[in-house]
Amino acid sequence: MLVLDRVRRVFQSGPDRVVALGGIDLELAAGDFLTVIGSNGAGKTTLLNVIAGVIPPTEGRIRIGGIDVTAVSAHRRARRCARIVQNPLTGTAPSMTIAENLAIASRRSGRRLRCAIDRHRRSEMAEMLRTLGMGLERRLDDPVQLLSGGERQALTVVMATLARPDLLLLDEHTAALDPANVARIARLTRAFIEDLGITTIMITHNMEQALELGNRLMMMHKGEIVCDLAGEEKRRASVGQLVEWFTASHIADDELLLERSH
């Protein structure tokens, strides 16, 4: 489904060179749900940005669904790959209504001069929003800027999954919300992913969440993958173990790198 082949990304600012991604090899099968943890500056966000096409890699190839997309622009890649970031303001058009935002999200290519919202589409939208249990189905004609952060992020999740992408990239998409909404949006996201069976990569700072969700877990440090757990191994892992790895990776990077590959 997704293959990263020795993907490197180096940021150059003046004389300083920062290696954000140091040659990442990664392969996800269709339906995989990968959670990614790691300290600040580990390269997690850069990884998602490179996959989404927002940042080009310095070296390496990216394939989605068997197609090499390394040179494909972000908006074209977005037709198969959805991304949600931390800031709830990023995923929606503020001065447009909920219905208009949903209408934009329901189609990722082949836009034409045809009416975007008819009565049938409106009732479909209301139906879909009702499942959120937030009362948004009664506010279809409200501009999105009137919604709270939690409501906006819930709408963003709906919009991201509406066109059934092959790949979903979540960049700490619950981190900017209050605790009640964190749980709600996490539950919602999980339901959508499981219902639609979308291949997903989720960055999180919450180790419990990283363990609870998905079938694969990866820890990054300084642009490298320092540990990669799947299946049974991931199910048995505990927060304590992760913390141990986490601290260990800061002390002895090289040892862990060796450990990872065997």
Add this chain to the structure above:
Amino acid sequence: MAAILLHAAEQGLVYGIAALGVFITYRILAFPDLTVDGSFVTGAAVASSLLVYSRFDPVSVMAIAFAAGALAGLITGVLNTRLGIKDLLAGVLTMIMLYSINLRIMGRPNISLLRVETLTRAVGRSVPWLGDASVLVFLAIVVIAVKLLLDLFFRTEIGLALRATGDNEAMIVAHGVNPKTMKMVGLAVSNGLVALSGGLVAHYSGFADVGMGLGTIVTGLAAVIIGGSLIRSRRIGWMTASVLIGSLIYRTAVMLALRYGYIVGFQASDLKLVTSLLVVVALVVPAIRGRLMRRVDACSS
């Protein structure tokens, strides 16, 4: 007085189409497009020369004027999105290029339409029973048709994508839309409308002049801002209506200022200064109001 108001209403309508064009770039796309000062004249030049030199019928010259304006908008779009020139400079460059092109189209600095059958004259002749109001009624029908078409366009899939491009560019990229394409579409439609307005103004006033586009951006902005401050709806139908109402109010104010302004020592030549100052005030007031509000909040808390 009635004659003044009739005149003001006609002008408000005919320049209202240009204001709708400015609305698309300034409000919808958040793209300050100065191409309009040139494309307005391009519309007038095309609609006049084709009528005088080539004997086209008055309706098709308007369609061709629209297309010529759209092409001008595309040039700005290419300069900005493909060649990476900043939005303001891209518009200025096209505007200056158009000055030469407009002179080429007309073959001389101005064309008189006094001795040919213009669109407005043809209308006046075909509905004689409307008398003096015939042009006003005709312009109202044209302008309302343009407004409704534009509203429909903004409700299509492409129209929604265009609006979202100005609202949140990152969001629209994430939904598979190329914002560069959307800017091109917006600039084309906008300058098409501005050129159509220019063509209608030429037919309505009986001449085209290479300098007639000066300040189109400012008068367009004046209409957009006046209308937007009166009608604060975010619904597209109300927004386009507010632009036309803003244009009518602006033109009425101009007419009254030209007629009675001498009392306060106002000359016709002061018009552009006053209009620009009006736009400056309209742009600055919300910012100052916001700063005052914050200060009040800070004091009370």
